[in-house]
Amino acid sequence: MSHSTDPDHGRRALLRGCVLSVLFVPFATLAVDIAARGRGPTRIDVRARGASGDGSQDDTAAFQSAIDALPAAGGTVHVPAGDYLIDPVRSVRLRSSMHLELAPGARLLARANAADRAYVLTVQGVNDVEISGGRIIGERDAHLGTTGEWGHGIMIRGASAVTVRDVHVSHCWGDGISIGGLKSAGTVTPSRDVVIARVQCVGNRRQGLTIGRSRQVRVHDSSFTDTGGTLPGCGIDIEPDAGDIASDVVIANCQVMRNKGAGIQLFKRVTNVTIRDCTIEGNRGHGVLAVAAADCQIMGNQIQQNGLGGIGLRPGTQDVTVSRNEFADNGPAYSTKTKEALPRNRHVSVAERTQSIRVDSDNRYRN
Numbered sequence: 078m079s080h081s082t083d084p085d086h087g088r089r090a091l092l093r094g095c096v097l098s099v100l101f102v103p104f105a106t107l108a109v110d111i112a113a114r115g116r117g118p119t120r121i122d123v124r125a126r127g128a129s130g131d132g133s134q135d136d137t138a139a140f141q142s143a144i145d146a147l148p149a150a151g152g153t154v155h156v157p158a159g160d161y162l163i164d165p166v167r168s169v170r171l172r173s174s175m176h177l178e179l180a181p182g183a184r185l186l187a188r189a190n191a192a193d194r195a196y197v198l199t200v201q202g203v204n205d206v207e208i209s210g211g212r213i214i215g216e217r218d219a220h221l222g223t224t225g226e227w228g229h230g231i232m233i234r235g236a237s238a239v240t241v242r243d244v245h246v247s248h249c250w251g252d253g254i255s256i257g258g259l260k261s262a263g264t265v266t267p268s269r270d271v272v273i274a275r276v277q278c279v280g281n282r283r284q285g286l287t288i289g290r291s292r293q294v295r296v297h298d299s300s301f302t303d304t305g306g307t308l309p310g311c312g313i314d315i316e317p318d319a320g321d322i323a324s325d326v327v328i329a330n331c332q333v334m335r336n337k338g339a340g341i342q343l344f345k346r347v348t349n350v351t352i353r354d355c356t357i358e359g360n361r362g363h364g365v366l367a368v369a370a371a372d373c374q375i376m377g378n379q380i381q382q383n384g385l386g387g388i389g390l391r392p393g394t395q396d397v398t399v400s401r402n403e404f405a406d407n408g409p410a411y412s413t414k415t416k417e418a419l420p421r422n423r424h425v426s427v428a429e430r431t432q433s434i435r436v437d438s439d440n441r442y443r444n
Contacts, residue, residue: 111240111242111272111274112238112240112270112272114174114176114205114206114207114238114239114240115151115174115205115238116150116151116152116153116174116175116176116205116207117147117148117149117150117151117152117174118150118152119147119148119150119151119152119153120152120153120154120155121143121146121147121152121153121154121155122143122154122155122157123136123139123140123143123154123155123156123157123161124139124157125143126139126140126142126143126146127139127142128140128143128156128159128161129159129161130157130158130159130160130161130183131159131160132159132160132161132162132186133162134162135162135163135164135188136161136162136163137162137163137164137167137168137169140154140156140161140163140169141169141170144169144170144171144172144175144177145172147172147174147175150174151172151173151174151175151205152174152175152176153175153176153177153178154175154176154177154178155178155180156177156178156179156180156183156185156211157180157183158180158181158182158183159182159183159184160184160186161183161184161185161186162186162188163185163186163187163188163197164188164190165187165188165190165192165195165196165197165216165228166188166190166192166195168195168196168197168198168199168232169197169198169199170199170201171198171199171200171203171206171208172203172206173203173204173205173206174204174205174206175205175206175207176206176207176208176209177198177206177207177208177209178207178209178210179208179209179210179211179212179244180210180211181210181211182211183210183211183212184211184212184213184214185197185198185211185212185213185214186214186216187213187214187215187216187228187230187249188216189216189219189220189221190216190220190221190222190228191220191221191222192222192225192228193222193224193225193226193227194225194227194228195227195228195229195250196227196228196229196230196231196232197213197215197229197230197231197249198213198230198231198232199232199234200231200232200233200234200236200239201232201233201234201235201236201259202234202235202236202259202261202266203236204236204237204238204239205238206236206238206239206240207239207240207241207242208231208239208240208241208242208244209240209241209242209243209244210243210244211244211245212244212245212246212247213230213231213244213245213246213247213249213253214247214248215228215230215246215247215248215249215250215253215281215282216228216248216249216250217248217249217250217280217281217282217306218248220250225250225251226250226251226282226283226307227250227251227252227255227283228249228250228251228282229249229251229252229253229254229255230246230247230249230252230253230254230278230281231244231246231253231254231255232255233254233255233256233257233268233271234256234257234258234259234268235257235258235259235261235265235266235267235268236259236268236271237268237269237270237271238269238270239268239270239271239272240271240272240274241254241271241272241273241274241276242272242273242274242275242276243274243275243276244276244277245276245277245279246276246277246278246279246281247277247278247279247280247281248279248280248281248282249281249282249283250282250283251281251282251283251284252278252281252283252284252285252286252287253278253279253281253284253285253286253301254273254276254278254285254286254287255284255286255287255289256268256271256286256287256288256289256291256294257287257288257289257290257291257317257318258289258290258291258317258318258321265290265320265321267290267291267292267321268290268291268292268294269291269292269293270292270293271291271293271294271295272294272295272296273286273294273295273296273297273299274295274296274297274298274299275298275299276299276300277299277300277301277302278299278300278301278302278304278312279300279302279303280302280303280304281304282304282305282306282307283304283306283307283308283309283310284304284309284310284311284312284313284314285301285302285304285311285312285313285333285336286301286312286313286314287313287314287315287316288313288314288315288316288323288326289316289317289318289323290317290318290321290322290323291317291323291324291326292323292324292325293325294323294325294326294327295326295327295329296313296326296327296328296329296331297327297328297329297330297331298329298330298331299331299332300331300332300333300334301313301331301332301333301334301336301340302332302333302334302335302336303334303335303336304336304337304338305336305337305338305361306337308338309338309339309342309344310336310337310338310361310362311336311338311339311340311341311342311362312333312334312336312339312340312341312360313328313331313333313340313341313342314338314339314341314342314344315341315342315343315344315347315350315370316342316344316345316347317345317346317347319346321346322346322347322348323346323347323348323350324347324348324349325349326347326349326350326351327350327351327353328341328350328351328352328353328355329351329352329353329354329355330353330354330355331355331356332355332356332358333355333356333357333358333360333364334356334357334358334359334360335358335359335360336360336361336362337360337361337362338360338361338362339360339362339363339364339365339366339385339389340357340358340360340362340363340364340365340383341355341357341364341365341366342362342365342366342367342368343365343366343367343368343370343373344366344368344369344370345368345369345370345393346369347367347369347370347371347373348370348371348372348373349371349372349373350370350372350373350374351373351374351376352365352373352374352375352376352378353374353375353376353377353378354377354378355378355379356378356379357378357379357380357381357383358379358380358381358382358383359381359382359383360383360384361383361384361385362383362384362385363383363385363386363387363388363389364378364380364381364383364386364387364388364407365378365380365387365388365389366385366388366389366391367388367389367390367391367394367397368391368392368393368394369391369392369393369394370393370394370397371394371395371396371397372395372396372397373394373396373397373398374397374398374400375388375397375398375399375400375402376398376399376400376401376402377400377401377402378402378403379402379403379405380402380403380404380405380407380424381403381404381405381406381407382405382406382407382421383407383408384408384409385408385409385423386407386408386423386424386425386426387402387404387407387408387423387424387425388402388424388425388426389426389428390425390426390427390428390431390434391428391431392428392429392430392431393430393431394428394431394432394434395431395432395433395434396432396433397431397433397434397435398435398437399425399434399435399436399437399440400435400436400437400439400440401437401439401440402440402441403440403441403442403443404424404425404440404441404442404443405442405443405444406421406422406444407421407422407423407424408420408421408422408423408424409421409423420444421444422442422444424440424442425440
């Protein structure tokens with residue numbers, strides 16, 4: 078790597094020279110309406126507020142200026158095609174009643190930093206927000222520190238009525254997208270009514286998508302792939318902090334593949350989750366892992382070639398229905414003790430101290 082006085086110089090050159098190697102995956106899109114988010118008619122172009130889009134100038138202040146210039150009724154901030162260097166330590170903070178509209182060819186490039194916590198876009202304590210289009214490219218390969226795991230592409234906290242659609246988020250030091258609660262004055266406000274649609278999270282370090290303290294989250298027609306670098310390393314991790322829950326989550330028609338941890342993890346204080354019509358394949362952990370989760374449905378998915386098994390239901394899990402799934406080649410290929418080949422048919426494993434687990438006869442198994 079060059080020792081230029083500009084720490085992002087080599088990385089920008091690499092990004093400019095790269096062909097967009099990960100293209101949007103074609104999905105049989107579900108007939109799901111994306112709720113309209115309220116905002117006024119004003120439109121502001123970030124270039125009119127000083128953004129250069131050359132990948133060299135720090136455009137964080139220009140983005141924030143465009144957002145702050147919206148009137149009380151809100152409106153749309155438009156980002157034309159170009160490479161926009163964003164400082165995640167400062168972050169671009171979205172306001173209520175706005176649409177951040179990235180044109181095809183618009184890329185937000187995270188500036189290299191050493192911070193434990195840094196977010197390209199922050200959606201905190203606001204409502205009626207939409208983010209659409211373009212790419213967010215993190216700085217995991219250029220990160221200047223070794224600690225922390227919270228360098229996210231999009232951080233949503235204590236917000237309501239938020240839509241993120243048609244966005245590609247890759248190579249973040251932490252999560253591609255993180256949804257959770259906002260703590261203030263001793264109370265926590267969960268995020269509510271969040272839609273993630275036609276999004277790709279690729280090659281992020283900690284998670285593709287984290288769903289923490291949240292209610293009514295809908296994730297559909299999206300892909301979460303190739304996550305890994307620090308634990309848990311899941312495609313999607315539903316894991317609220319202690320003292321609260323994540324509830325009413327639907328994950329539908331998604332591809333969750335080749336992640337270093339579980340494909341989808343439901344970890345403690347998680348209730349009312351539906352996982353349906355997804356392809357969950359080639360994850361190093363379980364395809365779906367549930368630990369002390371309740372009231373969940375896993376149905377109509379293709380679950381195959383996951384290293385530790387197809388579905389793992391662990392102690393404390395209750396009221397789970399597994400139906401209409403197709404399983405193939407799940408489980409370790411060989412014994413770590415004897416090095417002998419094993420039949421890959423560890424499709425559904427149910428631990429002791431689980432309750433009301435129903436594995437229907439309409440599941441299909443092929444090895």
